[in-house]
Amino acid sequence: MSANSGPRSGYVAIVGRPNVGKSTLLNALVGQKISIVSAKPHTTRHSILGVLNASDDQAVFVDTPGHARRSKRAMHRLMARAFLHAVEDCDLVLIVIDAKGATAADRKLFELLNDRDARAIVVLNKIDRLRAKSRLLPLLEELGRYPFLVLVPVSATKGDNLDRLTAAILEHLPHGPPLFPKDMATDRNAEFRAAETIREKLFEQLHQEIPYGLTVEIEHLSKGGDGRWLMHALIWIERDGHKPIVIGKDGRVLRSVGSAARTELSAMLGGKVHLELWVKVREHWSDNERELRRLGFDSP
Structure with a gap:
């Protein structure tokens, strides 16, 4: 204090x-x-x-x-x-x-x-x-x-x-009581953090080839009775020509991304994660404010 x-x-x-x-x-x-x-x-x-x-x-x-x-x-x-x-x-x-x-x-x-x-x-x-x-x-x-x-x-x-x-x-902070519960580390939910984790792994795998118009959306997240998490994630890109880059030859890039993401997501969620990834095209999503808000972008 x-x-x-x-x-x-x-x-x-x-x-x-x-x-x-x-x-x-x-x-x-x-x-x-x-x-x-x-x-x-x-x-x-x-x-x-x-x-x-x-x-x-x-x-x-x-x-x-x-x-x-x-x-x-x-x-x-x-x-x-x-x-x-x-x-x-x-x-x-x-x-x-x-x-x-x-x-x-x-x-x-x-x-x-x-x-x-x-x-x-x-x-x-x-x-x-x-x-x-x-x-x-x-x-x-x-x-x-x-x-x-x-x-x-x-x-x-x-x-x-x-x-x-x-x-x-x-x-240098003003006097006052805590603004959030002491056990709270962030305002973002599990879906947001999972999507960001997968996007980070894509950045790591794609190096200089990464398409700027790429984002990740968690379509489904649930926990089974055995304690295992099921997660479906959509990787949105803006052009068909970006698909081979994101998927990689024989699916190697996507498998590497999935493997790296699962390790971190398992630690974050406290249980094993079954992660399924799909790559889909949505043209001009990064230049459409309605789409951006739907995908969780802030709009103060």
Whole structure:
């Protein structure tokens, strides 16, 4: 509990350009896998809540889609709205940048947040990749010109300095009781997390060939009397020509995806999972707001 003043709680938006490690940071802070992780840009498409309880204090993190240039595509518009909605409604902002240096995109984000800078903690991520910590000095000097609350260098993958970051976050949250039950780790249900897990495994298998217009929908999820889960998942793509890529020669890609996903899903659901995958075409789904909402995309 925060000293002499009762518990603190609030919403913390995690923002930054694509591929700076926002989802990895969320998972590290919460202590379990909440958001999928990939080296590919725009892996995170939704705002996802992750809850950290520290004694009587509670931080509710909102993992946001990576902030990038504007686009006319419906999916990009919804991702941008999710980003802005999270920032507007939060009590605190974590601005995640690569410890190697601030880019033009980072500076544009600082300008966009503007009056939120004074309610922001800057997280300098991936310090484990710096050969010499002295390389942080020019970046610290540059960031010192902004009215940020504090600058915290961390390695989300290694766990370095996360205790200091957690303490800084809790210190700057408003006073108030917990917003969610203490046994709740995320606001997303099993179907959503399962779909995201399968999408992550597709990203891992497809490497550079992955079609951008790809998503996963859980059509059926049930638990039998023997404790085994039955899951039917649809992999939606936008073109027939993408099917051979996603399925692979003799079905090898799909089998590998299914095998990797089953292992993680079994751990998540606490029982063996029988997973069936189908690849189907739905043209222009990523540019249709009605379809996006049906598939679980946020539309604040």
